[in-house]
Amino acid sequence: MPPLAAASSATQVQVGAPRPRHLGLIMDGNRRWARAEGLADISEGHRAGAEHLTDLLAWASARGIDHVSVYVLSADNIRKRDSLEMQFLFALIETVIPDRVRAAERWQLHISGDLELLPSSTRDALLTAVQDTKDRPGHLTLAIGYDAHQDILDALRRAVTDLPSGDPSSLTVEMISSRLAGGPVKDIDLIIRTGGDSRTSGFFPWQSKSAELYVSPGPWPAFTERDFDEALAYYAARRMSAQ
Numbered sequence: 001m002p003p004l005a006a007a008s009s010a011t012q013v014q015v016g017a018p019r020p021r022h023l024g025l026i027m028d029g030n031r032r033w034a035r036a037e038g039l040a041d042i043s044e045g046h047r048a049g050a051e052h053l054t055d056l057l058a059w060a061s062a063r064g065i066d067h068v069s070v071y072v073l074s075a076d077n078i079r080k081r082d083s084l085e086m087q088f089l090f091a092l093i094e095t096v097i098p099d100r101v102r103a104a105e106r107w108q109l110h111i112s113g114d115l116e117l118l119p120s121s122t123r124d125a126l127l128t129a130v131q132d133t134k135d136r137p138g139h140l141t142l143a144i145g146y147d148a149h150q151d152i153l154d155a156l157r158r159a160v161t162d163l164p165s166g167d168p169s170s171l172t173v174e175m176i177s178s179r180l181a182g183g184p185v186k187d188i189d190l191i192i193r194t195g196g197d198s199r200t201s202g203f204f205p206w207q208s209k210s211a212e213l214y215v216s217p218g219p220w221p222a223f224t225e226r227d228f229d230e231a232l233a234y235y236a237a238r239r240m241s242a243q
Contacts, residue, residue: 017236020189022067023060024211026203027052029195029219036219043088048221050096057104059228061138067185069112069141071203072097078117078145093144094122098129101140108136112181112204113145139183148202155179155206180206187211190235192228194220212238 027049034045053070060068073089081089101109109130115123126144158179159171177186188208191200196217200208214231216223 017233018239019063019232020065020235022069022183022185022188022190022207023065024069024071024188024191024203024208025056026071026191026193026201027220027223028193028197030221032195033219033221043085045219045221046089046092047096050092051100052221052223053097054100054104055225056228057101057107057138057140059225061104061106063232066138067141067183068107068139069143069182069188069204069207071143071146071201073113073144073146074202075114075117075145075147075150090119090122093118094125097142098125098132101129102132104140106136107133107138107140108183109133110139110141110182112141112143112151114147114150115145117145139185141182143204146202148205151180151204152176152206154181177206182207190214190231192216192231194218194223 030045030049031042032045033048034042037045039045056070057068060066072093078086098109101107109126111126111130115126118126126142155176156179159175160168162175162179163170180186182204186207188204188211191203191208191211191213193200193213194216196215198213198215200213212235214234216227216231218227
């Protein structure tokens with residue numbers, strides 16, 4: 001089982017210590033945070049979580065991390081969650097997230113998932129943000145309407161279609177990886193999951209096969225820069241011990 005982060009003092013990352021090139025985040029605990037804060041509408045926890053994305057991008061930029069993937073909403077949740085909650089989430093995805101990514105200035109937006117599961121206005125807002133942020137140096141992939149099996153299946157189909165010889169035996173791992181949705185660097189080095197659960201919940205399994213998993217006990221809206229550095233320190237220690 002991956003470690004549960006200590007709630008006390010942060011560990012500083014040593015100068016020259018390994019840093020993840022590609023960071024993954026499973027932001028969990030938004031509703032629990034809202035309840036703990038005594039908010040009448042627990043959906044406001046989702047708003048706080050979406051707005052907190054700005055902080056994550058700033059922390060990653062300051063530490064030279066140029067590739068970030070964030071689990072926003074699974075296809076399964078879209079199909080199973082209460083319709084009123086989903087309407088609220090779609091509104092956040094349509095308004096808050098595109099604006100925050102544009103304002104972050106250095107991040108290019110990529111989407112992985114089935115956008116046909118979203119309302120047309122939400123889908124259009126995301127695709128517009130993708131176009132508006134092209135050619136930026138950092139790469140942010142948001143998993144929205146995401147299903148892990150479908151992600152791999154779609155990449156496999158594209159790779160088979162592109163085979164020059166039509167011979168499946170010439171298919172390689174690299175050919176499939178390069179056709180996965182998202183930014184140009186596919187392999188994830190470190191996954192941070194907030195909220196205390198140690199499940200990966202189908203978070204980019206192909207891309208994260210060699211990733212370290214760090215579990216932070218607090219909910220995502222309460223996740224701090226200090227918590228972020230603790231996760232990076234854990235990653236550095238793990239990689240240095242493996243050398």
